[in-house]
Amino acid sequence: GESVGLHLPTLSVQEGDNSIINCAYSNSASDYFIWYKQESGKGPQFIIDIRSNMDKRQGQRVTVLLNKTVKHLSLQIAATQPGDSAVYFCAEKLPTSGTYKYIFGTGTRLKVLA
Amino acid sequence: DVKVTQSSRYLVKRTGEKVFLECVQDMDHENMFWYRQDPGLGLRLIYFSYDVKMKEKGDIPEGYSVSREKKERFSLILESASTNQTSMYLCASSPQGRSSEAFFGQGTRLTVV
Numbered sequence: 310g311e312s313v314g315l316h317l318p319t320l321s322v323q324e325g326d327n328s329i330i331n332c333a334y335s336n337s338a339s340d341y342f343i344w345y346k347q348e349s350g351k352g353p354q355f356i357i358d359i360r361s362n363m364d365k366r367q368g369q370r371v372t373v374l375l376n377k378t379v380k381h382l383s384l385q386i387a388a389t390q391p392g393d394s395a396v397y398f399c400a401e402k403l404p405t406s407g408t409y410k411y412i413f414g415t416g417t418r419l420k421v422l423a
Numbered sequence: 424d425v426k427v428t429q430s431s432r433y434l435v436k437r438t439g440e441k442v443f444l445e446c447v448q449d450m451d452h453e454n455m456f457w458y459r460q461d462p463g464l465g466l467r468l469i470y471f472s473y474d475v476k477m478k479e480k481g482d483i484p485e486g487y488s489v490s491r492e493k494k495e496r497f498s499l500i501l502e503s504a505s506t507n508q509t510s511m512y513l514c515a516s517s518p519q520g521r522s523s524e525a526f527f528g529q530g531t532r533l534t535v536v
């Protein structure tokens with residue numbers, strides 16, 4: 310998983326530029342890798358996912374890349390907007406005990422500069 | 424519209440109190456989860472449940488217990504609240520099967536004084 314600490318990594322991006330948020334994971338057995346967005350005062354919301362047998366998946370303005378060789382996941386946001394300012398979490402959907410559990414990273418704060 | 428509802432947005436409790444955090448989902452999901460969220464530590468899994476009366480420990484179950492008497496309701500119990508349990512608590516639910524998405528409630532910010 311990601312390094313644990315009290316400091317939340319922050320990415321500052323100019324409005325209109327592309328953003329890339331990175332995540333390292335540790336479980337090779339995960340079925341899905343997922344990105345969540347958490348705005349202030351709200352619970353995390355699903356953005357996009359990728360199955361473990363895929364390398365790339367595109368959504369509306371977002372792309373997720375999965376590199377299983379180095380256990381790395383990234384979220385690319387095109388033409389970043391002020392509404393994209395939030396904390397972003399990667400998560401793994403991991404089979405366990407006949408069901409699944411979700412393991413989250415420590416998060417990255419995205420700040421969009423006007 | 425899918426919904427996960429946590430009974431309180433904010434709670435203040437005293438050290439040693441028994442605290443109940445309630446979560447209800449209206450999506451008939453099999454799986455339900457309790458996380459705590461602390462700055463820089465992300466979301467850490469406390470307990471989860473895949474069926475009524477079934478529960479599994481997550482990564483940080485110490486000091487907590489859970490109850491799932493009905494499919495739609497999952498309760499987190501702090502047996503004797505301590506100041507280090509001051510945190511944001513998030514409940515989530517997900518269906519069994521291939522869908523990856525877990526749906527979250529708004530969170531309960533608990534302060535133990």
